[in-house]
Each structure stands twice: as C-alpha cells, then as structure tokens.
Amino acid sequence: MSDSRDWLQEISACVGPKGLTMDAEDMAPWLTDWRGRYTGSAQALVSPASTREVAQVVKIANAHAIAIVPQGGNSGMVGGATPDQSGESIILSLRRMNTIRSVSPCDQLAVCDAGVILQNFHEALAEHGQRFPLTLGGKGSATIGGLVSTNAGGTQVLRHGTMRSLVAGIEAVLPDGSILNSLAALKKDNRGYDLKQLLIGGEGTLGIVTAATLKTVPALVDRCVTWVGVKTPQAAYALFQFLNARESQSLEGFEIIPATCLDSVLEHIPGTRAPLAQPSAWNVLIEITRDQHDATDPRITAETLLEKAFEENLAQDAAFASNETQAEAFWKIRDSIAEAERAAGPALQHDISVPISKMADFITESTPIMEAKFPGTEVAAFGHMGDGNVHYHVKAPPGAAGTGWTLEYAAKITPMVHDLVVAAGGSISAEHGIGQNKRAELGRLSDKAQLLALQAIKSAIDPKNIMNPGKLVPLASEQRAS
Amino acid sequence: MSDSRDWLQEISACVGPKGLTMDAEDMAPWLTDWRGRYTGSAQALVSPASTREVAQVVKIANAHAIAIVPQGGNSGMVGGATPDQSGESIILSLRRMNTIRSVSPCDQLAVCDAGVILQNFHEALAEHGQRFPLTLGGKGSATIGGLVSTNAGGTQVLRHGTMRSLVAGIEAVLPDGSILNSLAALKKDNRGYDLKQLLIGGEGTLGIVTAATLKTVPALVDRCVTWVGVKTPQAAYALFQFLNARESQSLEGFEIIPATCLDSVLEHIPGTRAPLAQPSAWNVLIEITRDQHDATDPRITAETLLEKAFEENLAQDAAFASNETQAEAFWKIRDSIAEAERAAGPALQHDISVPISKMADFITESTPIMEAKFPGTEVAAFGHMGDGNVHYHVKAPPGAAGTGWTLEYAAKITPMVHDLVVAAGGSISAEHGIGQNKRAELGRLSDKAQLLALQAIKSAIDPKNIMNPGKLVPLASEQRAS
Numbered sequence: 001m002s003d004s005r006d007w008l009q010e011i012s013a014c015v016g017p018k019g020l021t022m023d024a025e026d027m028a029p030w031l032t033d034w035r036g037r038y039t040g041s042a043q044a045l046v047s048p049a050s051t052r053e054v055a056q057v058v059k060i061a062n063a064h065a066i067a068i069v070p071q072g073g074n075s076g077m078v079g080g081a082t083p084d085q086s087g088e089s090i091i092l093s094l095r096r097m098n099t100i101r102s103v104s105p106c107d108q109l110a111v112c113d114a115g116v117i118l119q120n121f122h123e124a125l126a127e128h129g130q131r132f133p134l135t136l137g138g139k140g141s142a143t144i145g146g147l148v149s150t151n152a153g154g155t156q157v158l159r160h161g162t163m164r165s166l167v168a169g170i171e172a173v174l175p176d177g178s179i180l181n182s183l184a185a186l187k188k189d190n191r192g193y194d195l196k197q198l199l200i201g202g203e204g205t206l207g208i209v210t211a212a213t214l215k216t217v218p219a220l221v222d223r224c225v226t227w228v229g230v231k232t233p234q235a236a237y238a239l240f241q242f243l244n245a246r247e248s249q250s251l252e253g254f255e256i257i258p259a260t261c262l263d264s265v266l267e268h269i270p271g272t273r274a275p276l277a278q279p280s281a282w283n284v285l286i287e288i289t290r291d292q293h294d295a296t297d298p299r300i301t302a303e304t305l306l307e308k309a310f311e312e313n314l315a316q317d318a319a320f321a322s323n324e325t326q327a328e329a330f331w332k333i334r335d336s337i338a339e340a341e342r343a344a345g346p347a348l349q350h351d352i353s354v355p356i357s358k359m360a361d362f363i364t365e366s367t368p369i370m371e372a373k374f375p376g377t378e379v380a381a382f383g384h385m386g387d388g389n390v391h392y393h394v395k396a397p398p399g400a401a402g403t404g405w406t407l408e409y410a411a412k413i414t415p416m417v418h419d420l421v422v423a424a425g426g427s428i429s430a431e432h433g434i435g436q437n438k439r440a441e442l443g444r445l446s447d448k449a450q451l452l453a454l455q456a457i458k459s460a461i462d463p464k465n466i467m468n469p470g471k472l473v474p475l476a477s478e479q480r481a482s
Numbered sequence: 483m484s485d486s487r488d489w490l491q492e493i494s495a496c497v498g499p500k501g502l503t504m505d506a507e508d509m510a511p512w513l514t515d516w517r518g519r520y521t522g523s524a525q526a527l528v529s530p531a532s533t534r535e536v537a538q539v540v541k542i543a544n545a546h547a548i549a550i551v552p553q554g555g556n557s558g559m560v561g562g563a564t565p566d567q568s569g570e571s572i573i574l575s576l577r578r579m580n581t582i583r584s585v586s587p588c589d590q591l592a593v594c595d596a597g598v599i600l601q602n603f604h605e606a607l608a609e610h611g612q613r614f615p616l617t618l619g620g621k622g623s624a625t626i627g628g629l630v631s632t633n634a635g636g637t638q639v640l641r642h643g644t645m646r647s648l649v650a651g652i653e654a655v656l657p658d659g660s661i662l663n664s665l666a667a668l669k670k671d672n673r674g675y676d677l678k679q680l681l682i683g684g685e686g687t688l689g690i691v692t693a694a695t696l697k698t699v700p701a702l703v704d705r706c707v708t709w710v711g712v713k714t715p716q717a718a719y720a721l722f723q724f725l726n727a728r729e730s731q732s733l734e735g736f737e738i739i740p741a742t743c744l745d746s747v748l749e750h751i752p753g754t755r756a757p758l759a760q761p762s763a764w765n766v767l768i769e770i771t772r773d774q775h776d777a778t779d780p781r782i783t784a785e786t787l788l789e790k791a792f793e794e795n796l797a798q799d800a801a802f803a804s805n806e807t808q809a810e811a812f813w814k815i816r817d818s819i820a821e822a823e824r825a826a827g828p829a830l831q832h833d834i835s836v837p838i839s840k841m842a843d844f845i846t847e848s849t850p851i852m853e854a855k856f857p858g859t860e861v862a863a864f865g866h867m868g869d870g871n872v873h874y875h876v877k878a879p880p881g882a883a884g885t886g887w888t889l890e891y892a893a894k895i896t897p898m899v900h901d902l903v904v905a906a907g908g909s910i911s912a913e914h915g916i917g918q919n920k921r922a923e924l925g926r927l928s929d930k931a932q933l934l935a936l937q938a939i940k941s942a943i944d945p946k947n948i949m950n951p952g953k954l955v956p957l958a959s960e961q962r963a964s
Contacts, residue, residue: 106723107839151672162670178931184907187869188644188835190633190683190915191924192936192954197679201672218727241588245700246774249731292728353670357589387669425666433672442673449660453943454674460942461935472674 007064011046011090014056019047019096030091033082034075034138038436040083042069047093051171051179051210057092058208059177067469068092070204072146073117075138077351078435080150080203084470092208094145101211103128109168109185111213114145121214130216133160133252137335145209151201153431155334158386159252160217162431163200169213170196175206175462185213198457203433204468206461218291223252224298225287225327226306229280229317233360233385236284239314240356240386243286243305250301253287254386261337261382268343269336272329275319284315284385285334337382338391346396346406347380350417354426356388363390366420370394374413389430392417418445434472443474489546493528493572496538501529501578512573515564516557516620520918522565524551529575533653533661533692539574540690541659549951550574552686554628555599557620559833560917562632562685566952574690576627583693585610591650591667593695596627603696612698615642615734619817627691633683635913637816640868641734642699644913645682651695652678657688657944667695680939685915686950688943700773705734706780707769707809708788711762711799715842715867718766721796722838722868725768725787732783735769736868743819743864750825751818754811757801766797766867767816819864820873828878828888829862832899836908838870845872848902852876856895871912874899900927916954925956 012020021027022044032039043066048054061068067089071081083089097113100121104110105128112121118132118139125131136142136154146152148170152163160166168185182196199209230236236256243251259281265272276283288298288305302320309315321327341347354362367379376397381390394413396405418428422445434442443451451474458465458473494502503509504526514521525548530536543550549571553563565571579595582603586592587610594603600614600621607613618624618636628634630652634645642648650667664678680688712718718738725733741763747754758765770780770787784802791797803809823829836844849861858879863872876895878887900910904927916924925933933956940947940955 104839107837151676153670153672157670164676174931174935176931176934178929178934180931180935181929182932185837186835186907186909186912187838188635188639188866188871188912189909190635190911190913191909191928192683192916193680193688193939194633194646194683195932195935198675200676202675206675353668355589355667356669357586384670389670425668427668427671427673429672430668430670431672434674446673447660447663449656449658449662450664450677452658452660453656453662453677456942457675457939460938 007060007066008044010060011044011057014060015046015048015053019049019053021045027091030071030074030093031083033079035077038079038082040085041087042083042089042091043087045091045093047096049096051097051173054092054173054208054210055177055179058173058175061090061466062175062177062464065464065466066090067466068208069468070094070145070149070208072114072143072149073138073141075141076146076150076435077432078437080433080435080468080471081146082436094143094208094210097210100124103130105130105216107185108216109213110216111183111211112144114143114210114212116144118142118144118147125216126219129219131219132166132214133217134163134166144212144214148200148209148212149202149204150433153384153387153389155253155255155384157384158254159249164197166215167196167200167212168215170199170209171211172199172207172209175464175467180207183211183213201433203435203472205458205472206467221290221293221295222298223287223289223327224302225285225321225330226302227275227319227330228284228286228306228315229276229278230282230284230315233282233363235314236282236385237357237360239284239309242309242312242314244386246305247288247301250288250290250298251286251386252289253285255285255334255383256385256390257283257285257334257337257382258380259283260378260380261341262333264340264344265333265336268340272333272336275330275333276317278317280316285330341380341393341395344395345398345401347393348406348410348413350392350414351389351430351432352392352417352421352426352428353387353389353430354421354424356386358424359385359388359390362420362424362426366417369420370413370416373416374409415441415444436471439472439474446474489542489548490526492542493526493539496542497528497530497535501531501535503527509573512553512556512575513565515561517559520561520564522567523569524565524571524573525569527573527575529578531578533579533655536574536655536690536692537659537661540655540657543572543948544657544659544946547946547948548572549948550690551950552576552627552631552690554596554625555620555623557623558628558632558917559914560919562915562917562950562953563628564918576625576690576692579692582606585612587612587698589667590698591695592698593665593693594626596625596692596694598626600624600626600629607698608701611701613701614648614696615699616645616648626694626696630682630691630694631684631686632915635866635869635871637735637737637866639866640736641731646679648697649678649682649694650697652681652691653693654681654689654691657946657949662689665693665695683915685917685954687940687954688949703772703775703777704780705769705771705809706784707767707803707812708784709757709801709812710766710768710788710797711758711760712764712766712797715764715845717796718764718867719839719842721766721791724791724794724796726868728787729770729783732770732772732780733768734771735767737767737816737865738867738872739765739767739816739819739864740862741765742860742862743823744815746822746826747815747818750822754815754818757812757815758799760799762798767812823862823875823877826877827880827883829875830888830892830895832874832896833871833912833914834874834899834903834908834910835869835871835912836903836906838868840906841867841870841872844902844906844908848899851902852895852898855898856891897923897926918953921954921956928956
C-alpha cells in the first residue's frame with residue numbers, strides 16, 4: 001500500500017469536499033448490502049460529479065493500485081457493490097452524477113448519467129409521452145449505471161428484453177482511467193468486438209459505466225391485467241404459448257404463482273385478497289398492453305383470448321382487473337411474494353433460468369427431488385415463467401425460524417438446486433448476477449473454456465485487478481481448491 | 483515453423499481424406515475473396531465434419547502455432563476470410579458442417595451448424611411455418627457461421643435487428659481448442675461477461691463459431707411493397723418517423739434510393755422499369771408485412787398511412803405493388819443498384835452509419851463537400867435509411883473507366899468520407915465488418931481506449947495470434963506508424 005494521505009489528497013483535490021468522505025457514519029449505509037448479508041469496510045467514499053472526475057479518480061487509484069468498488073443505489077442482490085473487509089478499497093459512488101442528459105421522443109432515445117435513479121427516469125419520460133420498459137422492486141434506489149452493470153431484468157423482459165436490449169450506447173471509464181465513449185446510438189456498427197456488451201453485466205469488474213444511451217418506447221395508453229387459475233406449470237406454459245403466438249406484441253407480463261405463495265401473501269400482507277373465488281393450484285398473472293390509441297382495447301384482447309383458452313381447456317378460471325386500482329392490486333400480490341415469504345419463515349432463494357420450454361418440467365421434476373432429500377422443506381417457484389426464469393425458494397421446515405437453519409443448509413441445498421439447473425441446461429444466475437454471492441458456485445459449475453475466457457478478459461482489461469476485485473470472476477487459485 | 487508434414491499428418495488423421503486438400507486447383511476458389519480484391523495462399527484447406535474435429539484441428543494448429551483462417555461461404559465484403567500471402571496459414575472451412583440440428587416452431591428457435599447456407603435455412607424453416615428474418619444478396623452462399631462472425635445486417639434489420647439480435651446461443655471452438663458450449667437459449671443469463679457477444683462480429687479472430695441457436699419468427703402471410711417519391715433525404719426521414727411511430731411492428735423495410743441510382747438500374751439492368759410515372763429526386767422503398775391472418779391487410783395499412791402522409795405533405799407520389807411479382811420487381815431495383823453502379827463506371831464504396839436522425843443531413847451536407855473536393859465525382863448514397871446505414875458511393879468522373887482512377891483516389895477519398903462519418907458520430911463499418919479492408923482505417927480513427935481494449939482482448943483470448951491474424955484488430959505496431 002502507498003501512504004494513504006498522498007493519493008487521498010490527490011483524489012480530494014480532484015473531487016472537492018462534496019466528493020469525498022472518510023467519516024464512518026457517512027460511509028456506514030454503503031458498507032452493507034441492502035439484504036444485510038455482506039458488510040465490508042473502505043478507506044473512503046468517493047463521489048465524483050462528472051465523467052472527467054471519475055476518470056481522474058480511477059487514474060489515481062490505478063497509479064497507487066487501490067481497489068475501487070463502484071456503487072449505484074446499493075440495491076443489488078448478490079453483494080456486488082459491497083467492499084471486502086480488508087478496508088483497503090474505496091467506494092466510488094455514482095450517485096452525484098444524476099442528470100438526464102437528453103430525452104428525444106422522436107428518436108426514442110434518452111441519455112442518462114449513471115447515477116440517475118430508475119423511478120426518476122420513469123417520471124421524466126412520462127412528461128415526454130415515453131416510457132422505459134424496465135422496472136423492478138428497487139426502482140426507487142436502483143440507478144441506471146447499476147442496472148446496466150448488472151444487466152437487470154424485472155417484470156417486462158418478456159416483451160422488451162433485459163437491460164442489454166435497451167442499451168443503445170455507453171460511456172465508461174476503463175481501469176487505466178481512459179474514457180470509452182460509445183454513447184452514439186448506432187443501429188449498425190461493426191467496428192470489431194462490441195465492448196459495451198462486456199460492460200453490460202460486467203458488474204463493474206472491467207470499468208465503471210458513467211452514462212448510457214437508452215431506448216425508450218411510447219407511453220402506455222392502457223393495460224389489462226388478468227389473474228388466471230391453472231392446474232399445473234405445464235398448463236401455464238401451454239397458456240403462455242397460446243397467448244404468445246397470438247399477441248406477442250402486446251403481452252408484456254406472464255408470471256407464475258403457486259398457491260403456496262398466494263396463501264403466504266394473503267396471510268402476511270395487509271390489504272390483499274384472493275383474485276379468484278376458488279383457489280387454484282397454480283396462478284398466472286398476465287399483462288396485456290396497448291401503446292397506441294387506435295389499437296384494440298387490451299381488455300377486449302384479453303377477454304377474447306381467454307375465452308378461446310377456456311374452450312381449449314388451457315385455463316380454469318380468470319379474473320380481469322376492471323380498473324387500474326384492481327390491476328395494481330393484482331400486481332401487488334405478485335410483488336409481495338418475497339416479503340410474505342420472509343414473514344412466513346426462513347428460505348433459501350435461487351434466481352435461476354432454464355430454456356423457457358423446459359421450465360414447467362423443471363419445476364415439477366425438481367420439486368419432489370428437493371423435498372425428498374430435505375424432509376420438511378417446501379419448494380416455491382414463482383416469477384417470470386415467460387422468460388424461463390423463476391425465483392426458486394426452498395422453504396425451511398415449520399419451526400425452523402431462529403434455529404440457524406439457513407446457515408446450516410445453504411451449503412447443502414443451494415449446490416443441489418444449482419446442479420439440477422445446470423443439468424437442465426440452465427443458468428444459476430438469471431437476473432441477479434454473480435457478485436460475491438455466487439462466485440464460488442460459478443467457479444464450480446462453469447465449463448473450463450468459459451472460465452478461462454472470463455479470467456483472461458478480466459486480466460487483460462484490468463491487469464492490476466483494481467476494478468471491483470473479489471466479484472464475479474472466480475480466480476484461478478479458487479478453482480484449484482474446488 | 484514446424485516441419486509441415488508432422489502437423490499436416492496429424493490433421494489428416496483427424497479429418498480424413500475428405501477433410502483435407504493441398505491441391506492448388508481445389509484451393510483456388512477459396513484463396514480470393516468474391517469481389518476479387520484480395521488473394522492469398524495457404525498450406526492446406528481443412529474441412530472438418532464436426533465440432534469435435536474442429537476442436538482437434540485447432541489444438542494441433544495451436545501446438546504448432548499455425549495460423550487458421552476460418553471460412554464460411556467466402557462471400558464477405560472486406561477480405562476477412564482470405565488468407566494472407568505468406569502461404570503459412572490453413573483455411574478452415576466450415577462448409578461440410580451443414581446440418582440444421584433442430585427446428586422448434588413452438589420455441590421459435592432453430593439450431594444450425596456453422597456451414598448451413600442461409601438460403602437452405604430459409605427453405606427449411608418455410609416447411610415449419612417459420613422464417614429467419616435476415617437476408618442479403620449473398621444468401622445462396624453465405625453461411626450461418628459467417629453471418630454470426632460478421633454480425634451480418636441486410637434489409638430486415640429495421641424490425642428484426644442485425645444477427646446479434648437473432649442469436650440466442652452459440653457453440654464455438656476457442657484458440658486453445660476448447661469448446662465453448664452456450665447453445666442453450668436462455669432469455670435471462672447473468673453469469674458474467676457474455677462471451678457470445680464477443681464472437682458475434684469477432685470475424686473469427688477470437689475463435690471459430692461452429693453452431694448457433696437462432697431465433698425464428700412466424701412465416702409471412704403477405705406484404706405490401708410501396709415505392710414512394712420524395713423531394714429530399716430529410717423528407718424521407720420525416721416519412722420514416724411518421725410510419726415508424728404508427729406501424730413499427732409491421733414496417734420491415736425502409737430503403738432510400740436517389741434518382742441517380744434508379745437511373746443507373748433502369749439503364750443497365752434488363753427488365754427493370756420505373757415504378758413512378760414522374761421521376762423523383764429521391765425514392766423510398768417501403769415494406770409493410772403481416773405474419774398473422776387476422777391482422778390488417780398490409781395493403782390497406784400501406785394505403786391508409788400513405789394517404790395521411792400525402793395530406794401532411796410528407797410524400798409526393800406512390801406506387802403500391804399489386805402482387806408479389808410487382809413487389810419483387812420493386813425490390814429487384816433496390817437489389818441491383820450495386821451491379822448497375824459497377825456497370826456504369828468506377829466508384830469507391832463505403833458502408834457507413836450515423837445515428838438514424840442524422841443520416842439525412844449527413845447525406846446532404848457531405849455530398850457537396852466531397853463533390854467540390856474531387857471535381858467530376860458524384861456521390862450516390864442509398865440503402866438502409868431506417869437503420870441509419872447507407873452505402874455511400876463516390877463515383878468517378880465520366881471517362882475514368884480503365885484509367886486506374888479507383889487505385890489513385892482510394893487513399894484520398896475514403897479517408898475523407900470516414901473523417902466526415904466520424905465527425906457525425908458514426909461508424910466506418912455499419913454492416914460489412916473490418917476484415918483486411920478497413921483495419922488500417924479502424925486503427926487511424928478509433929479512440930485510444932477502444933483500440934487498447936480490442937488489442938487486450940485479442941491477446942488475452944488468442945495469445946499466439948493464430949486466429950485469423952491480420953484481420954479486424956489493428957496491431958499496436960501499426961498504430962505507432964500512423
């Protein structure tokens with residue numbers, strides 16, 4: 001380590017008093033991830049106000065081999081923005097860079113600083129008759145830079161894709177402090193390796209995203225949210241195929257919810273009520289939208305399609321939200337599952353994907369295997385069925401709360417879930433990323449070719465390993481150990 | 483160099499007699515690019531029959547540091563599949579690997595070996611009621627592997643994107659001979675850097691694509707092709723915005739054609755006739771499609787929209803193709819421009835892009851600059867206006883044929899076109915790639931950060947520089963010289 005006063009003074013001179021703190025109280029909220037599973041420490045919290053300042057800070061850190069942990073809203077799910085416990089790194093917060101640089105409804109493009117909060121971006125676009133079709137629970141704190149760096153997903157991926165599909169251009173500071181400016185939105189550009197694709201989902205390990213050009217779409221005119229009862233995940237998939245073949249352009253959401261999750265929500269979340277009169281083993285939440293006034297009313301589209309689906313015996317029962325309040329009530333059930341499950345007791349959570357066509361069988365085949373191997377547990381798989389991505393919770397046996405069950409079983413249950421996912425050709429991280437949380441598992445389960453390529457790219461772009469070290473890329477030394 | 487008999491024997495043992503030739507006559511067609519601008523030589527033409535064989539060949543080549551030039555249909559535009567003149571490399575042809583491994587209309591996915599020819603793929607999908615929405619002039623020889631490796635474009639990018647948007651999974655052999663298997667089509671997968679994005683558009687410099695999982699869409703029910711006369715490129719762009727705001731989901735083509743290109747076609751291509759009674763300074767070719775029987779007839783959509791466009795003075799005149807024969811006749815005019823221009827005389831061709839909203843101004847502002855600087859030349863910019871990508875031809879003064887004009891002026895005119903493109907925030911290679919042809923210009927015009935990153939990735943993944951050396955990535959030594 002260098003003498004810390006030297007380089008901290010250099011950084012201080014660069015970012016000014018607003019841009020640097022070493023105060024323990026100021027830093028505390030940013031040293032623990034929001035789920036409270038990781039806590040680290042840092043020499044300083046540096047908050048540059050511009051891309052130029054980010055570049056200068058990175059140059060200084062590079063010269064002194066100081067590790068940098070880039071951070072947006074600190075709402076990640078895998079500890080990717082939390083420093084390690086060595087106390088030697090700095091947190092580089094992008095939150096002061098919160099300007100929406102431009103909104104162009106004609107071009108359906110907007111340019112945002114990395115620190116712009118998703119919800120603020122949504123609100124700004126609404127004033128222009130546009131929307132950004134990506135949303136998630138943490139939208140009140142998640143930043144554009146973090147969403148890009150984690151290739152965020154959410155509930156609208158079905159139609160609009162993940163963040164990767166919505167990024168038209170990027171500006172980033174590379175580990176040597178140079179600025180990569182690829183903000184120009186070129187629909188066609190074949191000048192070699194597409195570097196922005198590495199930064200998207202790179203979790204800040206190859207550089208710091210400082211701004212992005214994002215694709216926007218017309219604001220919604222209206223939507224119809226429908227709650228449907230089905231017998232099995234297979235029936236849900238059949239219904240998905242039926243709808244997707246007919247209305248792929250207006251089908252924006254297709255979420256699956258087992259009875260057990262609905263029951264948890266009804267029990268633990270005040271103000272919720274069952275959408276259907278008769279309980280159903282599985283439920284599907286469907287959102288059909290329109291963004292042009294002269295398109296068909298989505299309520300009519302939904303009713304017409306569901307009528308046909310009933311005729312073909314693809315669905316048992318359905319409730320159509322008759323207004324926005326009811327639509328939001330249906331979505332609230334879906335969005336409260338994680339909270340309700342937490343209230344109900346301990347559970348091990350997995351964010352997994354398999355090919356869309358295999359998800360129903362994955363759920364019904366893996367559930368009895370897991371429940372037999374770990375008696376008393378219950379599997380609850382819910383979420384983005386239309387994307388082949390569910391949140392796969394293995395719930396502790398009744399009475400396990402407070403017994404340290406999660407800690408005891410994490411090392412047994414999670415690898416087994418992941419093994420089943422890999423056997424089904426799936427991914428152990430569908431949308432949450434790798435961070436600290438899944439790095440060892442990524443090392444254990446990756447093909448050797450894949451792993452060597454990740455390591456080679458990391459070393460090539462960040463030879464001093466100063467960019468978010470200890471995140472995402474499993475090190476070769478860790479591989480040998482496993 | 484190793485003793486060639488040793489490693490050639492190893493390769494021969496691996497691929498068998500059908501998979502190896504050193505016969506000059508057999509090799510000749512594959513040593514020159516199809517435009518006839520590059521000719522190289524090679525020690526052998528190796529044609530593996532399987533991914534396993536490709537991996538073995540690469541392992542052998544790696545051990546002996548033999549350069550490999552991967553080749554598909556040899557229909558690239560930038561010499562990217564032509565070996566250098568040292569005669570030391572081998573051509574690795576993927577053409578024997580031509581199996582369509584699976585077609586799944588339910589999942590809208592198909593898995594193809596790298597050597598499958600695009601047209602054969604189109605025909606196979608038609609039998610399943612599906613189509614692959616990417617096509618280009620060379621479809622009778624272009625292979626899936628080549629299309630992936632060059633991130634090919636074509637005339638349907640407007641709605642469906644370039645090859646990058648259509649690749650759901652990839653299988654590739656990396657420079658060390660390991661196999662990267664990412665064929666599983668996962669809509670969400672956040673396991674670190676997305677390696678397939680590097681191979682897409684990587685021009686075989688990081689590995690050899692051996693197969694791809696591709697997204698398909700429903701077969702067309704019908705289409706309406708319309709020829710519209712407009713006064714200026716700005717008017718064409720206004721018309722594009724008007725149509726795209728109303729029919730983005732059915733608008734599949736929007737091509738711009740100046741009068742000079744139409745005139746060349748009418749003069750040099752037998753059987754063509756002017757679509758409009760009155761000539762127009764600029765022409766637009768519009769394709770509106772439907773892929774569901776119960777959607778609006780595209781002819782009605784086109785007529786309704788154009789009627790409104792006339793009212794708003796966005797278009798001067800229009801001809802609607804009344805049947806498929808006429809639709810094909812309209813497209814034939816567009817597709818024959820390059821051939822007609824060649825017949826008319828020498829020209830320097832540039833495949834460029836700028837942000838879509840800037841293309842009209844780029845054309846009208848750059849044209850007088852070029853024509854003033856090079857008296858007697860004429861600029862003809864035509865093509866994918868809706869993608870911000872035109873083919874920008876600078877035609878020689880009359881009488882230049884046979885005088886060596888192209889050779890004399892290439893070094894003066896092309897850099898100037900590229901400088902103007904870069905000043906407009908554009909790309910010197912929109913869809914054709916870099917290959918041998920634009921490598922020096924890429925080196926001259928790239929940001930340092932971009933260039934260093936390209937070089938670092940290339941060295942990291944291919945440390946011996948055996949994968950298509952001399953293509954795409956400008957070397958550091960070349961940079962110092964410029």
